[in-house]
Amino acid sequence: MAELNPLSPRVPATRAVREVPDRVSLDGVEQRWDASWSQQGLYAFDRTAAREQVYSIDTPPPTVSGSLHVGHVFSYTHTDVVARYRRMRGAEVFYPMGWDDNGLPTERRVQNYYGVRCDPSLPYVEGFVPPHQGDAGSGGKSAKDQVPVSRRNFIELCVRLSAEDEQQFEALWRRLGLSVDWSRTYQTIGERARAVAQAAFLRNLARGEAYQAEAPGLWDVTFQTAVAQAELEARDYPGAYHRVAFHRTDGGGDVHIETTRPELLPACVALIAHPDDERYQHLFGSTVTSPLFGVELPVLAHPAAEPDKGAGIAMCCTFGDLTDVQWWRELRLPTRSVVGRDGRLLRETPDWITSDGGRALYADLAGKTTFSAREAVVAGLRDSGELDGEPVATQRKANFYEKGDKPLEIVTSRQWYIRNGGRDEELRAALLTRGAELGFHPEFMRVRYENWVNGLNGDWLVSRQRFFGVPFPVWYRLDEDGNPDHGNPLVPAESALPIDPSTDCPEGFTEDQRGVPGGFAADPDVMDTWATSSLSPLIVGGWLSDDDLFSRVYPMDLRPQGQDIIRTWLFSTVVRSHLEFGALPWSDAAISGWILDPDRKKMSKSKGNVVTPMGLLEEHGSDAVRYWAASAKLGTDAAFEVGQMKIGRRLAIKVLNASKFALSFGAADEPVSLDPAHVTRPIDRAMLAGLADVVEAATASLEAYDHTRALEVTETFFWTFCDDYLELVKDRAYAAEDDPEGAASARAALGIALDTLLRLFAPVLPFATEEVWSWWREGSVHRAAWPTAEPLRVAAGDADAGVVAAAGAALAALRKVKSEAKVSMRTPITAVTLTVPSPARASVELALGDVRAAGRVTGALRLVSGEDGTSVARDAELGVAEQRA
């Protein structure tokens, strides 16, 4: 007898069939197994595991104030397949879940839900009760109805509301079968996250990587906050070219420029043309006066002026666009801002406008939005005759804050920045190197990272003029006049974090010194949400709070995420990790694609696709939905296709039925054997040889983050296994009395194959495979070892995997005869000539007994070799199907 080969190291090689149900079903498997896994702590992370054993995942925290959609189900399934595979490979998988409750969406939701708004100037109120609760109320919708509360109170309400949302999210994830360790969750506004965000910032500050600067920057007038480059979105925006006359002060006539922003005429500081532009050579060095306002301005040369744009000469205003900022900086032009932070023209008439007419006109513009100011200026230009012709409509691109609906303005403000290579070639090169070290899956996503880093035009602006968020943990001394000393911020000790400078005091000061000359003042700003989420691996890994854990999970193995946030979440995480540790935060990044509508548009709620994830799971079953998700490659957009889910459901049910059948050959007194020594028949060995190939292919694919290929090879094998192999050997497996050795061979082969297939399917179909596993095995399939090809090869010996295919083709030929004769497959064939391809003849002969049995060939079977590549049955004589008693 061959050496017993334990295919499942953690389970005895044979085990009595316990309870294969008479009727199998997927009904209720999700609830049953989720409860069981949860109770067993099956996915709990063993924090005593050594680092080499750990596979850690930096799970994306979904935004709890939003709702989960099918895209989440899609991408989180991809991650779970990886997690389950790694766990079966023997890794201790660190798979936490975070909740993103930081940022604008949550702020708005809390405002509306509780009827409050955040006002950091207020003191904390113990036991605060919000005015109302729930989305239905109308009380909190408008700002004036909202009760102002301290930041600490606001954050408490946020955490409270998130907790409710989290329950629903967790319920969905559990139903989907995510193998998350639910004891390891975090919130991006939670205490740990605030402490980590502040500590990381203070370290950046101490090392000079974070700094403050007062500079013109992009500004959203609706949200009244500065906006970072990564949050920009270029959108089409209707505009019009206005051809406007400036007047030469030397009396030489008019100079015409074209502008889409005539309302910025009062902010004009110069006219600029390209130094080589012949048309304007003679004007360089001279001055002109602006129309309507009569302000005297120089005509200057700068290479950023493009001769073929507009009139080739531009008016430079402070500030109409980023080119204006460049000119202003490089030509050292004065600052003449007229647009305020609210997007309206400043109330006070600027002192650089001196003419009576100009001052009168400005007084009329003061307080107007840029839109109505534009109308007023155009009307004025028309009246004065300084508008040449009529405005020409144009479609242009304008920068928008991705959550805003008005074009961004440029205003000057004091902001915090973190260096990200945007103005530092050395750092940029280092971050490009980090990107090159990271394993992108799929590989082509790497260029998005590189494009982004190469296109950075400034450092990362991390401060936001909002009230809700992680506050900057700094204060400023106030001088005798009450002016803050921004150059020397006061910082807390790391051990005191998190703090809120609006309610906590810097060391050496008392609360009554807040805001008074000689005292101190808090930094009013909060951090960009990416400044917190860029630290997600540190937050969840226990950085600064649990060194032991941190050393076991960090740097992490995998960052799964969407392609849309490579420039934000992925890049900013790399930046923080590089600055703090000089290394990547993870070795690999798995980028999921979009879910598209049937009409190939990105799926969105607004388009009426109200497919709720829970509804999908209830309708099709979780394994089916997972199958659909797992069928799509990383980085590739996938269609939302119910049909694919139905196929997944069919597969899951087939797994149950085929397993039930394979196990039915055993009995309580005669256990299903997993002993490869029993597998003696060529076709049985051939099947195992084919299975060994499948194991190798599936394993190699999963190692390369190609779960679709792994699923495909497994599934293809499985259907052939069911349709051909199972049919071929079932009679022999039944006939234990006539041919004990043949029956034992078939039964052991079935058992080994089933055991292997269940493991191969487990990452994608966790519920169906666990259900079957429970019928005959101990423990969970999800903690069983991932199969390896070697023991299968040993069992297969020198068998050729082609035997199953050859026998299957022969069987198909026999079936075809019956199908064409339109008779039952049970119809006996009393005589037939079976022509098979010459190379397959030997294989068919090896399995001829099984072929005859499966084809119900009761009489003479003449086997001949053919030249053509297909198997054909001819001259068949058909009997009459007998009804079994």
Added chain:
RNA sequence: GGGCGAUUGGCUCAGUGGUAGAGCGCCUCGUUCACACCGAGGAGGUCACUGGUUCGAACCCAGUAUCGCCCACCA
């Protein structure tokens, strides 16, 4: 303007040099002794287009078109 994907049967997609594949849908038939949430058989494609390389191209090269996306573009 620069770049990245995609283009294969009605649909969704595999297939990186050697006689076009799968599933769904469709057609025909069968069937309840694993599986009607079923089985068997069948029809259906000049692989977007144009050139090139090669004994041989869905696959490699050059170019074109269409679709999607990323980056840049506010005079």
